[in-house]
Amino acid sequence: MASLALHPPTAASSYNDHDQDQGKAALPPPTHNSNVVVFEQTIDVEEDVADFFNARFNSREDLANIKSVLQKQAAIGDELNHKLEESKKRTAQALKTAQNVSKASLDSLQNLESSALDLEEQMEHSEAFASGKNNKRDQRSLIEELSDLQSRVQALQDAKRYILIISRTQQLIAETRGLLESSTSKALVPYGSLAELSRSVKATLGGNNTKLEAFLTASVDSLLQELKASLAKKFQASLDAIGWPKPIPDGFALSEQQQDDFEGAFKELLLLQEPTFGPLDRSDNKPYPPLLAIEQMAAPLILRFRYHFDGKRPTNRLDKPEWYLTHILELIKDHSPFLQNFVQGIVQNTEYREYDAKNDFTRLLLGAVERKIRNSVPDMLSSPEILSHAIHETLRFDKTLRDSELYIPPGQTSEWQGTVQVYLNNRAWLKTWLRAEKEFSVARYNQIMDDEDAWQPAYESLGEKDLIIPTKSAEKLMDHLGIVTERYRPLTVLEHRTFLLDVQLDILIAYHRHIRGLVDQYESMTYSFVRVMPGAVSAEELASMGVEGLRNLCQWLFSVEYVSSILKDWSEDIFFLELYKEISERTQKVVNPIHSENEDSEAEDEPEKKLDENGTIFDESVRGFTQLSKRIQDLIIRNVTKEVFSNMKPYVSLASWPQIEFSTVDSLQPHSPAQQDPYLSSFQESSDDVSPELYQPLNILTHSFEFLATTLPTKHFTNLYRQISIEMQDYLWQRVMMKNSFSELGGLQFTRDIRIGLWGAGRRWIKKPENYHRKLRDACILLSLQSAKANSPPPLTFDQDPLSRQQQEQQPLYAKRTLAQIMAVLFDEDLTPDVVRAKLEEIGVMHLGLTEARDVIRRRVECWR
8 A cells, every 4th residue: 555645734724724614614523434534635544554564564473563563553643632632722722812813903904994084084174174164063173173182182191190190009008018917117118108109199289189189098098097906906915915004013023025015016006106197396385296005005094084984973973073083193193103114215215205105194194084074064054163163173183283293295395284274265164164253252252241250350469569460351361362372373374364363353452442441431430520510529439439449440450461461472472473474574554453442542543554573463452451551550640649639638728837936846856866867857756746637648648558559569559659659749849838838847847747647658668758759858858947046956067976877877968057058059149050059969959950949948938038
């Protein structure tokens, strides 16, 4: 049999045949036949087998290997079949790919054909437009069409950029999530890129595409929340491991693993601090944002706080704000050791070393307190007393935080205003509170003044003569104002601090006005009626005179002096000094109605004055009470002198001064040698009688002095004694000395009345009362000069030594002159005033002028000049 060589078809023929077969229906499988058709060629199988056997089996011995040959050929056949199947698969795939390419080419060709037709149509339209001809399309200018094309191109470019941005966003989110498990710091890199991309897009678009901006913002926020949730979960695991939120007395007592886990999770959470709140601004005075780790530590405590004090539990009582405030203080105290000793050390090793862990923790707890206050106040407005109590407790709470816990929000350099500002920053709440406080103060004032013992001494004298014993009303009033001061001392805002002044000044005004009204009534009752009808004295006036009148005046004086002294002390208090400085810096004027309401004040007519830089907050108030004190003291002087002068009329009416002759010289002559200072001569008790007409006035004066000396401090009594002495001196000078003439013994009698009577009345309390009547003392020396008559007491010579050694040590030595000698000196026109004054000083006349000395010497009947 002849052999047939098989030639493989070319690729082109194969593809063509395949394409032709694709267009025909599938053919049925061929029937079994000895002839096989391959690629349109017929193969004779029998002839081929015969050729194979002829070539391999030439002899009978070769037939023994037929089995192995058959097996080998079977294996070759299997391999060829396998290759055939693979070839069919590759061929099918290649045909499919070629078909797709062919289809795409066909579509592209169709599109090109369509584009060519469109372009041809546009060219025709352009030619028609250029030639002015109209076509069936809408007439639009070329500029409009170009603008539309540009808009489309821009829209396509924008869409491309948006797709790229969204793609980049998804890529960064995926990178962040992938790195979070391995390294938080590495995960923040793609997150930071995403945040920067968001900021860049917002800056570029400027709000022109809010949907894209919203998408980026939501993506950044969502990713940040994922990061925070992951790290917070890790940090919470470390907190649970150490038993938080139970107090931890010593963080270093924890196991090393617990410390490391806590510190690592704490620091990792701080890595999200800047992404959450932005870069830390250290240049401003605003508080720093809270640390995320501290915020998570405070969260369970805040939740517990709300459970106890925001719900319907018995611990949530409107009238007991001190309960939740005390709870917060206890939390701070319990957790301070762990925060200060352990957590603070971790914070110091981060970039947030400016933070105080304890203060940051406290600030977060105070947020719960402020929320509680805001929710509670609306229910308190109907009960002002509860609102006032809550504000008072809050002020105490703030003061404790400042003084004991040294609290100030992290990053804040100015003074912390306190949680009380939640109340005070709301105008309606503030007005309600101020109204309640003023009403309470007024009610307390009325209660004090309605007390029957309001003007009684607050306590018995302790033997200190220099201390003012206040009345009960004055002491209670200033105690109340002191309580108000201490209660609201923690206020930090000027507008709120001035409320304190309003409350205090209102009460001080009322008290000042009340005492002034009593003084006006006393003065009107005591003096007005007498001036209209001299000599007539009513029963009420009698009750206001003498010791009873002095007692009322002293009670008012004590009240005024005590209030004034307390205000002076307050003026030096650092709180009021700072308040005054703050007011003066704002060039405000502290209006003081107390001073302006005085009868002598002309404040209403004066232009408004600025505050004195060196003044104090209560200067005007002190001045008002001081003026009232002076007025009361003047009334005390007038009370004493008026009654004394009223009973001195018989003494003033005496006309016997010039008729007293020397028949009574023995009763006036001293038994011991005369003293060089004659008005100080010592007489025997039998001859130490003053004029009978002076007994009653001196008795009244002595009783008045006794009451004042035992009632008033020494300083006040001495001042009143001085003023009364001046009044008495002027009265006797004008009503007795200058209206009468005196014989020598008449002058001696007047001198004895003054020395024994007037000065004796005060010698019990004043060491040298004559020093308060110096002009009267000098006048008595001149009136009692010896006239050198035959029956007058003999004059002393300069070499006499009439005084005992003890008296010489106590008193200066004065020369003795007669009336004629002194007259010769006083009326000698050739002598200079200095010489005359020196001669007068020789006899002890120190304080009278030359004119006054001549007027006094002329009162002697012997004087002819």
